Amino acid sequence: MSTNAWLRERATRTAFVRRSVSKFMPGERLEDALAAAADQERQGIGTILTKLGENLTRVEDAEEVTRHYLDVLDKVKAAGLRAHISVKPTQLGLDLDKELCSENLQRLVDRAEARDNFVWIDMESSPYVDTTLDLFRRARATSPLVGIALQAYLYRTAQDVESLIPLGAAIRMVKGAYLEPPSIAYPKKADVDENFYRLSCRLLADDARRRGSLLHIATHDASLVDRLAAFIDQHKVPPTAYEYAMLYGIQRPLQQRLVRAGRPLRVLIAYGEYWFPWYMRRLAERPANVWFVIKNILA
């Protein structure tokens, strides 16, 4: 459903869908996201801002997205916020021209350097993984202020982690949000969870940390959150080496528990008009969310 244009066209106009998406998104405008970021900071939570959209097909659109993020970096600095940005390579023109995408990414990384900020690169579906890693390596060669998401559901990720450790890379570990075949991804959730734990421990190990690696533990899975907290305490991992990362509006009690325990936490705040595919993936992650939508229809 996330890729169905007909449904997107109609569903995004209905009031009940708009009401239920507000659970995960403070609003469509950048100003809504900045206001939410300021509010999160008052609660001791850092943020990551992302403008929804993917698979752009026109050079002008990729340019517009790049300029938008340059402006976000300026506005975040002006507002004195602790808010990173997170971008999808296909938003920066990857489907059109890899070189163009790389240049756009570099413009963002350069601006992040100038504004004392940080750029995260989202990982999209499996055909993009190699190119995204290549884009990351090129940008990382110019600045440490760029990080990449890796997906624990892919068999290949263990090798990717090993290859990135010598760079002292900043890595956001996620389970993975796309539908991938069992030939390349663990079909069983328990195996994905275990791989997430194993790879996160690898990135928190002494030798990885000595190289300067930073780990974003990006999950709402309370069991993984607690298991990794135990690992962190046992191995005396400093709070500069890791952060928990969650999505705005999801598992708030768990977020509050982490803040109370003094754990570093960021929430990713999404905004923009093109929220339908992203929203569908959030529904797919948790059947209870579909009931939430149905309740909104009845309301």
Ligand SMILES: Cc1cc2nc3c(=O)[nH]c(=O)nc-3n(C[C@H](O)[C@H](O)[C@H](O)COP(=O)(O)OP(=O)(O)OC[C@H]3O[C@@H](n4cnc5c(N)ncnc54)[C@H](O)[C@@H]3O)c2cc1C
């Ligand atoms: C900061 C951040 C960045 C991300 N970046 C990427 C990326 O670049 N590429 C990518 O492929 N994926 C990305 N993801 C998505 C990720 O891959 C998972 O699809 C998503 O986080 C759900 O998995 P989970 O780890 O939370 O665990 P799950 O096992 O799916 O969920 C554990 C528990 O968390 C709660 N939960 C999880 N999802 C929801 C939800 N939507 N609504 C309500 N409760 C929920 C439920 O209580 C559930 O039982 C990102 C996630 C986060 C938090």
